[in-house]
Amino acid sequence: MKIDYDTGDFYDEMYHPDGTARPHYARLAETLSALGEEDFHKKREAVELAFLQQGITFTVYGNEESTEKIFPFDLVPRIIPASEWSHLEEGLIQRMTALNLFLHDVYHEQKIIKDGIVPIEIIKSGKHFREEMVGFEPPKGIYIHICGTDLIRDHNGEYLVLEDNGRCPSGVSYMIENRRAMKKAFPQLFPASGVQSVSNYPDKLHKALQYIGPQTGAARIAVLTPGIYNSAYFEHCFLARQMGAEIVQGQDLVVKSDDCVYMKTTVGLKKVDVLYRRIDDDYIDPEVFNKESMLGVPGLMRAYRAGNVSLANAVGTGIADDKVTYCFVPDMIKYYLDQDPILPNVETFLPYREADMKYVQENMENLVVKAANEAGGYGMLIGPAAAKEEVAKFREMVKKNPRDFIAQPPISLSRHPTYGDEGLDGRHVDLRPYIIQSDKIRVVPGGLTRVALRKGSLVVNSSQGGGSKDTWVLNNDQ
Amino acid sequence: MLCRVADSLFWMSRYIERAENTVRLVDVMHQTILESEHSNEDVGYAHWEPILLTLGEKDSYDALYPKRTSFNVTEFLTFNERNPSSVFSCITSARENARTVRDQISTEMWETLNKLYLFVKRADSQMICSESDFDFFGKIKEFAHLFRGILESTFPQDLGYEFVVCGREIERAAKTCQILDTKRFTSGSTSEPDDAIDAVQFAAMLRSCTGFEAFHHEHGSDLDTVPVRQFLLLSQKFPRSALFCIRRLQTAMHAISNCPITLFSNEPERLTGRLVSRLNYALAVDVESESGDSLIDDIENELENIAIAFSRQYMQAEIYDPTVETSQNQRQG
Numbered sequence: 001m002k003i004d005y006d007t008g009d010f011y012d013e014m015y016h017p018d019g020t021a022r023p024h025y026a027r028l029a030e031t032l033s034a035l036g037e038e039d040f041h042k043k044r045e046a047v048e049l050a051f052l053q054q055g056i057t058f059t060v061y062g063n064e065e066s067t068e069k070i071f072p073f074d075l076v077p078r079i080i081p082a083s084e085w086s087h088l089e090e091g092l093i094q095r096m097t098a099l100n101l102f103l104h105d106v107y108h109e110q111k112i113i114k115d116g117i118v119p120i121e122i123i124k125s126g127k128h129f130r131e132e133m134v135g136f137e138p139p140k141g142i143y144i145h146i147c148g149t150d151l152i153r154d155h156n157g158e159y160l161v162l163e164d165n166g167r168c169p170s171g172v173s174y175m176i177e178n179r180r181a182m183k184k185a186f187p188q189l190f191p192a193s194g195v196q197s198v199s200n201y202p203d204k205l206h207k208a209l210q211y212i213g214p215q216t217g218a219a220r221i222a223v224l225t226p227g228i229y230n231s232a233y234f235e236h237c238f239l240a241r242q243m244g245a246e247i248v249q250g251q252d253l254v255v256k257s258d259d260c261v262y263m264k265t266t267v268g269l270k271k272v273d274v275l276y277r278r279i280d281d282d283y284i285d286p287e288v289f290n291k292e293s294m295l296g297v298p299g300l301m302r303a304y305r306a307g308n309v310s311l312a313n314a315v316g317t318g319i320a321d322d323k324v325t326y327c328f329v330p331d332m333i334k335y336y337l338d339q340d341p342i343l344p345n346v347e348t349f350l351p352y353r354e355a356d357m358k359y360v361q362e363n364m365e366n367l368v369v370k371a372a373n374e375a376g377g378y379g380m381l382i383g384p385a386a387a388k389e390e391v392a393k394f395r396e397m398v399k400k401n402p403r404d405f406i407a408q409p410p411i412s413l414s415r416h417p418t419y420g421d422e423g424l425d426g427r428h429v430d431l432r433p434y435i436i437q438s439d440k441i442r443v444v445p446g447g448l449t450r451v452a453l454r455k456g457s458l459v460v461n462s463s464q465g466g467g468s469k470d471t472w473v474l475n476n477d478q
Numbered sequence: 479m480l481c482r483v484a485d486s487l488f489w490m491s492r493y494i495e496r497a498e499n500t501v502r503l504v505d506v507m508h509q510t511i512l513e514s515e516h517s518n519e520d521v522g523y524a525h526w527e528p529i530l531l532t533l534g535e536k537d538s539y540d541a542l543y544p545k546r547t548s549f550n551v552t553e554f555l556t557f558n559e560r561n562p563s564s565v566f567s568c569i570t571s572a573r574e575n576a577r578t579v580r581d582q583i584s585t586e587m588w589e590t591l592n593k594l595y596l597f598v599k600r601a602d603s604q605m606i607c608s609e610s611d612f613d614f615f616g617k618i619k620e621f622a623h624l625f626r627g628i629l630e631s632t633f634p635q636d637l638g639y640e641f642v643v644c645g646r647e648i649e650r651a652a653k654t655c656q657i658l659d660t661k662r663f664t665s666g667s668t669s670e671p672d673d674a675i676d677a678v679q680f681a682a683m684l685r686s687c688t689g690f691e692a693f694h695h696e697h698g699s700d701l702d703t704v705p706v707r708q709f710l711l712l713s714q715k716f717p718r719s720a721l722f723c724i725r726r727l728q729t730a731m732h733a734i735s736n737c738p739i740t741l742f743s744n745e746p747e748r749l750t751g752r753l754v755s756r757l758n759y760a761l762a763v764d765v766e767s768e769s770g771d772s773l774i775d776d777i778e779n780e781l782e783n784i785a786i787a788f789s790r791q792y793m794q795a796e797i798y799d800p801t802v803e804t805s806q807n808q809r810q811g
Contacts, residue, residue, distance in 0.1 A: 054585070055577070055592050241581040244691045252480050264481045266637065266734070266792045 005424055011157045011414040012426060013078060024081040024477045031189050032076070035354070036423055039230060039422065044075055044419065050184075056177055058231045058462055064462045071174055072157055072467030074418045077182060077189065078429065078443035085196075085250050088151070089443045091343030092433060094333060096147055099166060099320045101336040102329075103143040106319060107133045118328050119333050121352070125403045126325065127373045128167075128318020130281060133287060138314040139212040140225065140438075145312040145436040146205065148448075150171070150329045151343070159420050160346050162430065165330070167313060168278050171448045172201060173433050174468050179446075182470040186350065195472040196445035203446035208438035209274045210244075212310040219273040222246040223251070223262065226295045231463075236278050245276070255299030259306040272311045279313050281304040323354035323372040324350055352377040352402040360407045361395060367397050367407040368465040384410060414459055416469070418451055428452045430460050431471065445473040483582055484641045485793040486575040487710055491645035492585075493572035494591070497565045498622035499653040499686075503529055504555050504565075505615035506686045510678060511548065512610070522548035524802050529555075530665035532656045535563060549607050557603040565618065566598050574585045584632035587625065594621040643730040644788065652722035652781050654710050655774050661703075677701050683710070687718045702780060707765040711773070712757055721757040721776055727784075734792070746787040 007015050014025045021029035048070060051057070057068040073391050079090075103113050106129070122131050148169030150162040181192070208223070213219025225236035227249050233283055240247035252263050253272065262269035277284060285300040302307045315476040319325060327348045330341040349356040349367070360367060364383055372378035381394040398405045415426035433447035449469040450460035460466040486800050496772075499689050523546040530536040530551065541562060558564045562571075573595045576588055597617065633639055664679055680701040687710060689715040696713060697705040713719035728739065728750045735745035742751055762774060806807045 035738045053589055053593055055580070055588060097594045141556040148779065228574065233577070234580075237577075248480065249482065250481050265483045266481060418784070 003276075005417060006413065006426065007155070008426055010412055010426065010428075011153055013153075013157055013414055013416040013429065015417070023074075024079050024474060025190055026478070028077070028079065028189060031422075038418065039409070040075065043365065044473040047073055047075065047181050047185050051177070051179065056234055060233065071462050072182060072453060073178060073454075074427075074467050074469045075185060076180070076417050076419055076424070077470040078416055078431070079472045079474060080446075081474050081478050082461060083444060085473045087342065088433065089445075091159070091161075091341070092149055092435055092443050093441045094337065094339060094342050095161065095164070095438060096331060096435050098329065098332040098336050099147075099164065099340075100141075100143050100437065103314075103317060103320050104141060104331045105336075107316065108135065112335055114330065115335070117324075117331050121329070121403070122322075122324055123176050123319065126319045126322050128281065128316065128322060130316035130319075132305070133314070133316035136305055136411075139307070139310045141237075142437055143314040143317050144320070145212070145314075145437050145466050147437075148432045149173075149435065151431045151433065152346070152411055154411055157414065159343055160340075160348055161325060161326075161329070161343050162411075163323060164321040166317045166425055167280060169432070169434070170232040170235055170278075171432060171462075171468075172444075173238040175434070175444070175446060175448045175471070176238075178448075178468060189472065193475050196442055196475060198446045201444050203241055204436050204442060204444070205239065205276070206233075206243040206245070208436050209310075209312055211275055211438040212271045212312065216353050217307070219245075220352065221274045222248045222253075222270065222278065224275045224277040224297075225251075226283070230278075232278065239276070240409050246272075248272075250295045250297050250378065251280075253300075254296040255297060255303050256286055258334075259299070259308050261297065261300065261303045261309045263441055272309060272310065275277050276312050281318060318373075323348075324352070324371055324403065327406070346408050349407040350402075351405055351407065357398075357402055360398060362397075362408070364395055365391050366409070368410050369398065369405055369407045372404050372406055383409065410458070413452075414447070415458075416451065418453070418467075418469075420453070420455075428458050428460065429456070429469070446471040479637050479641075481793045483579050483638070486788070487582070487638050487641040488645035488789075488793070490572050490575035491642040492649040493568045494622055494625060495646045496563065496653070497568035497572065497650040498619060499657075500533075500555055500563065500565050500568065500651070501615050501618045502686045502688070503657070504552060505612065505619075508610040508612070508615075508683050509553070509685075519545075519547040520764060523551065526551040528660045530586070531663045533563065535561065552607040556607065557598075557601075567609055569595050569598055577616040579653070579716040582638055586628045586632050588629055590621065590625050592602075592616070597621070602799070612623045631728075637734060640733045641792075642729040644727055644734075647719050647723040647727040647730065647780075647787070648781055648785055648788075650718055651720045651727070652778060654687055654718050654720050654723070655778050655781075657683050658707060658710055658774055659668055662774075668717065680706050689716055689718060693715050703770070704762055704766055707770050707774075708762060711765060711777070712760055719753070722782075724750060724757065731788070733771065746785075746790050749780060749784045749787055753784070 005019070007017055014029065015021055022368050044414050050169065051070040051073065057070050102112065106123055113120050113123065117220065144166040146169060148171065150167040151159050153159055175198055176373060183306065206457045209221050210219050213221070222242065223236050223240040223245055225233060227233065237247055239369055241463045246263065248263055254262050254264060256262060263272050279295050282290045283297060284294050284296045286293045287298045288301040290462050302314070304311055326345065327350055333339055335342045349360050351357040351360045369381040371381065375391055381390060383391060413428040413430060416429045417424045418427035427449045431447055432448050434444045436442050436444070449471045451467050451469055452458060452460045452465070453467045457465065507525060507529060511522060513527065515521050518639060526548060527536070529540050539551065539554050541718065542554060542558065554561055554564065556565045559567060573591050576583060576591050579614060580588055605611065629642065661679055661683060681690060683706065684693050689710065693706070693709050696709055699788060709716065709719065711720045713722060716722055731747050732739045735743045737747065742748040760773070764770065781808060
């Protein structure tokens, strides 16, 4: 395949600006150029068909009826050298440690607030702060068991944290399936020194869930899903199957007068010890949170607070992955760990501060504005690309509800060669590594590289035309 | 096993069976029409009417189509998404149920069903309905066979398997009865008996149940009401006879409860056992004319009652509740 590639004015993951491949990509560049374009195209079609037939799909909402789509998969892998990865790993572990300490603190003594590091308004006005969790000690003191932290690279190739997903991060099944597809399609691309494996993620997850189960005997673990119409249903099933856990919906569970959670089986009720819940706090227990929720289990919080069932992640973690709280994570790291953050944040303006509000209002057409509590790329303004009316609309919205928004200068995300209609072309990427916390914090070597398939687009979310790549962490640096 | 999982396995299986049987009916009818008079749409439609009547779908057909044509009936029974019993709707429902228990069934089972769904979804319905595309029907039947084969060789034969068998056998027994009914609706519409037409119709019925050859083994070439009914209702050996299916259902139910087959431990088992013995000890005279008609009606009604009782027993359940048990024990103690 002829590689005629322009890195443009961006940091390119694979190529130096002069067009030579970076050392850890050298072998891939060589193998790719030896490959026929026709061959490459055929493999791509085969992979897409396989995904569709296996039902590895997600659901897109918005049209009249929701449709099942495959998550587009790009066959050019993203490669991370070993030393670069250790840096990321260290940074992520540090961040996760601080976030967990923060959560424990805000639901107990609130020292970080009393010491004036984090303003009390942040907690008071945070949509995801849960009064019900105040004074409650979650099993083993862990709040975030599974975290997906989104990283991007700036113009100089420096890794920055874009956001933490500490509630119900999704996408991990794609990480595993992408690797499987890649091995099948292009065994010849894998380096002789190997690539760090991601396939034991479900085992790690299973152990983390067992860790918060009862001290004696095997825990009965179940994955709580909103059901087959949820966009990540494939993933819920995938993980349950791989862990040998039950997959349950709210309707399958009942909390009895003894404050224990039971599942309804053909031979009667059976006690459940640990729930890996993929339902947000708001919908988890209609007795406590959203009364309209049909997805949850009435009485679940009662059982949780009585210590009869463990939940992963804990209730109330949303206050830590709130986009406003995000701005204080570097301060938390300093405060709790007395360390400098290894992975910096993206520079962020908080309109609820007067000075920031003034700056944001004056420069909105040059900023990216995000809703503080939304995920999936919804409720977002990309100033430089937006129409005037759109900018004006956000200006009003921000003025009305300053706490609900943050603003950041647009970061020209790094690009990665991606196979499109005109051969290899640069597309913007980010990286979501997965972090699991049990007896210690472990980072899965790799993660989900999401790629904005539309030319020039900076939005990598699957719901907005994003795709993904297999992500290789090498055993060495080349 | 979760009640919901049992329910989904039961219905997944039932829907596949239903889809396959409907395809058979449509397929055989297309073949039969080719050898019959089908010069215009009215005559063509006349062949289909008994099928619509026996499936209980005539009203819903008339509500969806202003014109009565062979093309429309084929479209209605095969592709129409607004007909919940169409082949496509059944396959969609089977797949939805399979998706709900995706973690319980084997990857091969899921993928086969998903491929079948994609196959029918992408088919050119206009072409198939106008040109009697037998390859298309054949392919669906093959998928159904493939699914059962994969089930046998990849699915652990424990509780879940038995629920799958229950769904399949209830549906299959019911469909065999419905197919026998088509003859009743047909004879009702013609005034004079005609041996040649009768033979064609009996052959079509047997083919719809894949029993044409098996029938000749058991009864020779005696294509007449009593032997055909004896065969499709009472055969001890033919896998689609009502008796055979209901026996198989009984075995599966008792495997679920672990209750010996000579006893019963719940209502669906009692109803099933009673129906088995009625069919098991039936004579030729019991399937003749009116008494045969009412036997078919009774089987259909009983199957419905069994399905309801079964679902009540295992799927919605006044189920065993350990917290209640403890408090009762304490009271007794």
